[in-house]
Structures are given as structure tokens and as C-alpha cells.
Amino acid sequence: MAQDEMSIQATGTVLMENDRVKVWRYDFEPGAETGWHVHGHEYVITTLTDCALRLELPDGETREAFIPAGSAYSRPKGTEHNVINAGAAPMSFVEVELK
Secondary structure, eight states, rough: OOTOOOOOOOOEEEEEOSSSSEEEEEEEOTTTEEOOEEEEEEEEHHHHOOEEEEEEETTTTEEEEEOOOOOOEETTTTEEEEEESSSSSEEEEEEEOOO
């Protein structure tokens, strides 16, 4: 996406929260992004759909990844990135923050 184009924001919805976890659902239209953020907690992602991700990283690196529906992975506290739906179809995942 060109710098001067408006970015499409992903939709984040809190599904539940207690003293140990916070559970989010993220939905992305094609081209939608989270915007730059730093994770304040370790977290686990479970994909609800196939996810064609473009990850923008703080050092200027960009990575492409394809995560099939039903997959899970985790990342540590302090992870910083912008996540973009690089595919042609909507994508969704659930993120569980471990407090």
C-alpha cells in the first residue's frame, strides 16, 4: 500500500477478560492492518481462517507468512509489529494474552 493511501484497520473485539487472560478476536478485510503496536504480554494466536500475513518489523524488515486455519503459535511479551492481511480473502484469528 502506498504511503499516501488510507489504511484499512482490522477489527479487534474483546471476547473475555479475567485476572489471567484477555481474549481478542481480530478480523481483517484484504489489505487491513493492525497498525504498529507492542505486545504488553506473552500471547497465543489461533487462526480461524487461512491467514496470509505480511509482518512489518521495527528494523524495516517485512516478512510474509501463510498460517493455515486451525493453527496456533505464540510470541513473547515485547513483540513489536504491524500485521497486514496480504491475501485476497478476509482473515480472522483469536489472540489470548497471558497476563
